[in-house]
Amino acid sequence: MAAIDARGDDVVLRLEDNERSLMLTVFTDLSALLSEDGDEDGDRPDSENWEARLGLVDRPRPDDPALLRLLPDVDPEDEERSAEFRRLTEFDLKQAKSHNVRIVLLGLSKGTEITLTHDEVLAWMKGLNDLRLVLAVRLGIDTEEAQEEKYAHREELSESEDLTLTLYDFLTWVQDRLTTTLLSRTQGEDDE
């Protein structure tokens, strides 16, 4: 069973082998999802795409609902404004999310006992949240009612859905523990 504890300014995360390898797999998938280039020019990676970086080219609204959840419209009621905002900001947002995922993957590559600095914990929290958003879309959890429904009728889920839900719960636990660890630290500082 995984454990998360504060150690000085760092946070130490201990994972079981199977938890670590599963996380490596799903974060690698998330990295791939974020690096998919929606542009017509699919041969060129985002990092070399200067027009996109400078906001000079339109970026298509993602077709994949999971990717759209990661890169949402700025104003769902205004298509034109959302398209403009996407052109100007989506590149940076995607880069920031990919960066978080890279920090998670780097941590996981170090073994089952992972020491994280404050900034690394932040990247992990964001990366875990993004991954959970993607899994929730894949599971059809878009409202609290839908979520309750999933848990209430768990025995009716397919084997793969049931595994995904177990993974989702595990990631929820890790994210919540990391968050409360940082929160208790800032609250501790306020009390001093």
Place this chain on the structure above:
Amino acid sequence: MVFNDPVNLMSYVSFVFQSYFGYSEDKAHALMLEVHENGRSVVATGGREAMERDTQAMHEYGLWAACQPDPGSD
């Protein structure tokens, strides 16, 4: 404006409001509960550029956020 979402954890939303907006623990908690109970909450208001920057930041945290012009400002 931040919308409710079954994925975003109460602890995490409260953390984001404290660390990004610099809100107190109590204010962050109250806003988080408002999102949770009312389905949405206006967590910041201001000029278009500042609000778009905040929305972008919320998207980076993975919160479901949007910014819309104040209907009264047209």
